[in-house]
Amino acid sequence: MPKVERGKSDEELMPLRHSAAHVMAGAVLDVFPQAKLGIGPAIKDGFYYDFDLPRALTPEDLERIESRMREVVRANAPFVRESLSREEGLRFFRERQQPYKVELIEGFDTEEGAEGGEVSLYKHADFVDLCKGPHVARTGEIKAFKLMSIAGAYWRGDEHKPMLQRIYGTAWRSQADLDAYLAQLAEVERRDHRKLGKELELFDIDDELGSGLVLWLPNLSAVREELESWWRRVHHERGYTLVYTPHIASERIYQRSGHIEKYGESMYGPLELEEHQRFWIKPMNCPGHIKVFQSRVRSYRELPLRIGELGTVYRYERSGTLHGMLRVRGFTQDDSHIFCSWADAQAEIGKVFDLAMEFMRVFGYSDPVIYLSTRPERRLGTDEMWDRAENALREALEARSVEYKIDEGGGVFYAPKIDIKMRDAIGREWQGPTIQIDLNLPDRFDVSYVNERGERERAVMIHRVLYGSLERFVGGLIEHYAGNFPLWLSWLQAVVIPIKPEQNERAREVVAALRSRGFRAELDDRPLDMREKIKQSQGRKANYMLLIGNREAASGTVSIRPRHGPQEQNVKLEDLLSRMEEERKTKALPPDFRVATPTVAEAVAEQRA
C-alpha cells in the first residue's frame, strides 16, 4: 500500500545517505548538546535519524540544523573509521551520556555485529557515532540534500518503548536528482486521492457519520458499478459461483473460526440481540463461504467449487492509522474461496494467478513482482501440510515459468501465500492480489467432501482477493490515473455542448443517442460561454466534450473535444458512437494516463543518456 515507500535504500546511494544522517546527527548535537542519539540509517529516497530531545522540534529547528549541515559539508571533513573493544565502546558512549548507543552495544552480545568483540566508530569533524559504515570519503560529497519532516517514532519500533523524534531527510548524487525527486513528490501530492476525491466529488468521509467509513458519491459509485459488473462477468466466465452472506454472525461461529480469540480486538461487537445470543459484525467472509460449501454434503464431482462474493466487512482500526480510502474501517473485499482436492490445488492456483495478472494488465499496472511467502516461525498446522501447500503454490508459479522471489517466513500464521506487487503510473509500488492456502479453517470447520471411494476427505481451501478491498483499490486507481479515468470506468463519458440555443434540440438528440448506447452523457445547455462550459467539463474529467454548432447540426455530425489530445471536426454521430463503444469494450487506457512528471529513475536515466 505504501505511497512513497520507505524501504531499502538504493544500494549505490547508501553510503551517501548514511553519511548525510551522520552529518545531521552532528548538527543536531551542535544545536542541542543534550540530545540522545537513537539510530540513523539510509532508507529508500533518503535517511532518518532518531533523537531524544528536551523539547519538540519545530520547522525553524530544521532550518537551523540544515544550515549547520551545510557548513559541515562545506568544510569537507573526512570520515574516519576507528575500532574499539566492546568495553572501550561502552565506556566511550557512557561518558558521552548516550544511553541508546550503550543499549545497542550491549545488544551486540546476542545479535550479529559483535565482530570479534570489537565495535566500530565513524568520525567526521568533531562528531563520532557507533556505526558499521560504509561512508563516503568526505562530507563534501554530500551535495544535494534536504530535511523533509519531523515525526515521532518508537525506540527500536516498539510501542512500549520511549518515543523519539525522527527527522527524515533526502539526499541525492546531484541537485538535478534532488529536483527530480522533489518534482516526484509534488506529483504524488497532486494525485492524492483525498484531494482529487474532494475536487471531483468522488467520495466523502463524514465525522458525524463515523471516521473511517466511506461515502461513495455518485461519480465514484459509477466507477464502482463498472468494476463490480466486470468483476462479476469475469468470475461467471471462469466458473465461479457468486453468493451473498450476512453482515453479522453469532459469536459461536467466530469462536469456532478463532477470530474472536485471534482478532477480537479488531472486531465490532458484541451485539446483544437476544438473551442467549451474541452477535459480531463480520471482519472476514471466510466463515460464511464455508457454510455455503457445507450447506449440503459435497461430492468430489462438484469440485473445484469456487465461491465468490463482494463482501463488505468491518474492522476496528486504530484512529491514527486511518487514511482516506486506503485505510478505512468498513470495506468491501472481492473475496473468493476455492474448495478443491489437493490433486486440483496447483491448477486452481494457476488459474487464479492468471486472472490476477489479467487484472493488473487491464488497469495498466506494470512490472508485477511476485512473492512466494513461506511458513513463519509461529504457525498452525503440521510441517507436512505446509510442505504440501507451499509446493502447490510454487509449482503453480513454476508451471508458468514466471520469475518470483521467495519471502522466507513471510506467510501468515495459517497460510503460505503468493503476493503480487505492482507499479502505478508514477512508479510507486502497491500491494496487489494475494493467493493463500488456508491450513486452519478447513480443520476447525471440518470442511470435507466425499471422494471417489465414498470416503470423507478434507478439502483444500484457497483464499484469494484481486482488488483486495474496493475502497483501497479505487483509492489507488484515483492516484494511478490522476483522476483521468479510462472511458469504460468514467463517471462522465461525454458532455454535449450546444454552441447556441438554436442547437439545443440537436444536442438533446445526441445525448439521447449516447444514453441509448449505455453511455453516461450529459447535456450542458446552460446559457454560458462555450469556453466556460468546456473548462468546467474538462475540470470534471469528462472524456469527451461534443460540440454542436450550426455546421454540426446541419450535417448530423459533432465536433469532438477530447479530455486530452487533438480535437476533431465534423465526425458523423454514428462513427463517434461506434468508436466510443470500441474504446469502452477494449478498456483502452486513456492518452492522459501517463502525463506525470518523469519519475526519479527516468529523470536520472534521461540525464545520463
Place this chain on the structure above:
RNA sequence: GCCGAGCUAGCUCAAUGGCAGAGCAGCGGUUUUGUAAACCGCCGGUUCCCGGUUCGAGCCCGGGGCUCGGCUCCA
C-alpha cells in the same frame, strides 16, 4: 493507541487579545458566444465541541472530537 502539527463560509486560505475577510463555488441579472476562466450584483459564519482566564477570546489555558505527517498495525 503513541509523538508532533492543525481545524475559520461549500472549497482554498487571511485576520499584533479589540467591528471575522478574500478568491473560487452558489444564487440573481447582463452577455448568445467555435474549443480551459465574459461582466455586474447578492447570499454566505455556533471560527470543531465543552469549560476556564479576561472589560473583551478565532487567537491564551484545560478537557474532548476529528484531520494531517510519522511510529505501531494493515485489505
